[in-house]
Amino acid sequence: MNPSEQATEPAAYPTDRRGLLVVMMEPEEGYEELLNRWYDEEHLAERGAIPGVLSARRYVAVEGQPKYLAMYELDNPAVVQQEPYLEKKRNPTPMTQEVEAHVRMIRGVYAEITPKFAGGPGPLPDGAASRE
Numbered sequence: 259m260n261p262s263e264q265a266t267e268p269a270a271y272p273t274d275r276r277g278l279l280v281v282m283m284e285p286e287e288g289y290e291e292l293l294n295r296w297y298d299e300e301h302l303a304e305r306g307a308i309p310g311v312l313s314a315r316r317y318v319a320v321e322g323q324p325k326y327l328a329m330y331e332l333d334n335p336a337v338v339q340q341e342p343y344l345e346k347k348r349n350p351t352p353m354t355q356e357v358e359a360h361v362r363m364i365r366g367v368y369a370e371i372t373p374k375f376a377g378g379p380g381p382l383p384d385g386a387a388s389r390e
Contacts, residue, residue, distance in 0.1 A: 270336065276312075276370040277335030281363055284324035289360040293326065296357045304346060305330060310337035324364065335369045 271277070285293045302314050310333040317327040337343055350358065 271334070271339055271367065272369045273334045273336045275334060275373070277332035277337060278368040278370070279330040279332060279338060280366045280368065281328045281330075282324040282365075283326040283328070283361050283363050285326075285361045289357075290325075292353075293357055293361050296353050297328070300351060300353055301357075304351075308337070308342045308346065310334065310340065310343075324362070335367050338367055 283293065297316060302316075305311055306314055312331040312333060314328065314330045317329075319325050319327070332338070
């Protein structure tokens with residue numbers, strides 16, 4: 259085998275900053291209800307139980323495609339390279355297998371570069387209950 263054809267391990271993702279897993283989805287005709295049921299009944303709870311997954315949100319496009327977007331806030335991007343996450347990827351449920359067969363998914367993992375919102379007041383001072 260040519261050295262350039264050898265399989266290589268993916269680079270380790272950063273562990274020193276927050277991460278974001280973004281998944282854009284476009285279900286085949288007739289599979290939208292399954293996609294929504296999968297998220298509501300199974301997938302969000304399953305992913306939310308993985309150590310390092312801090313939150314999850316879903317969105318529907320008001321314009322453009324893909325129609326659906328899910329964002330998972332991660333303690334750091336390396337969460338998706340760690341065993342609890344990988345175990346779920348290696349052992350999908352029957353519903354997950356059906357969704358993956360009928361929903362086009364585009365996935366990206368991101369590392370935070372701006373630690374707080376630059377355009378607003380930012381977080382409350384330590385110990386403050388309000389800005390007043």
